[in-house]
């Protein structure tokens with residue numbers, strides 16, 4: 001069973017979150033089976049995961065409708081919905097357009113609340129910060145949504161330490177969503193120490209290298225991950241997620257499953273113990 005931990009800012013979150021992006025078509029181009037996607041969300045909730053990570057642009061709103069369908073027989077108040085808004089196109093491939101300022105945010109949240117069939121969003125996050133708009137205006141507009149009761153907490157996604165600090169002064173930031181994995185520990189330089197100083201937890205995406213961990217098999221680090229996983233008789237996915245869990249309970253890895261089988265496999269990471277020897281062999285590689 002996935003445990004819950006209370007974060008420094010009082011949020012009660014499961015050790016792992018479910019990344020819902022790949023449960024809808026269009027972000028990745030791979031067709032999906034809706035029944036399987038719903039079963040995956042149910043499996044996550046039944047296993048103790050309470051954090052569902054989505055975006056209004058995942059499947060152009062399909063992902064939110066999928067979550068609404070999945071939550072029909074569940075207690076919505078026990079689920080923590082983390083929602084990014086205001087971008088178009090593929091964020092990870094660049095060339096996307098961002099519209100996160102005050103002009104359209106009310107329109108976006110109204111549409112999201114409707115698609116999700118909920119009265120409030122637990123965590124509302126601009127998908128990226130538009131540096132062409134004063135930060136006070138972007139965060140201020142979401143803060144108004146908090147005052148109006150539509151949003152409980154404000155989060156950020158893929159920001160640097162400076163933006164995190166400045167935003168936190170405008171309105172407390174509850175969670176920051178960052179690319180963070182065994183193959184990409186960039187945030188350990190500045191962002192993570194800053195988040196820790198401010199008491200902000202990190203939800204980590206791309207734990208399997210955005211799915212690429214299983215492809216670059218000639219890389220020495222990837223080779224070592226495969227070797228250690230085989231020695232421990234666990235899957236590479238379990239190893240990669242266990243690695244993130246070992247970073248501290250303020251790091252919440254988002255499990256990017258496409259189906260129930262992948263989720264069932266990955267969540268077994270919670271019972272994987274990593275030794276000092278594992279750490280030094282990975283660091284060396």
Ligand SMILES: NC(=O)c1ccc[n+]([C@@H]2O[C@H](COP(=O)([O-])OP(=O)(O)OC[C@H]3O[C@@H](n4cnc5c(N)ncnc54)[C@H](OP(=O)(O)O)[C@@H]3O)[C@@H](O)[C@H]2O)c1
Pocket residue numbers: 018019020021022053054091092157158177178204205206207208209210211212214235237254255256257258261262263265266
């Ligand atoms: N804030 C942001 O900018 C941002 C960006 C990207 C994602 N996200 C969020 O983070 C979540 C996770 O990201 P992600 O899905 O791109 O990253 P990921 O976890 O690195 O990759 C997930 C992919 O790895 C493969 N996989 C998953 N479990 C597996 C298993 N047990 N065994 C073998 N292969 C497995 C699947 O690909 P195949 O089925 O193709 O093998 C799956 O689609 C997303 O759902 C989304 O909610 C946020």
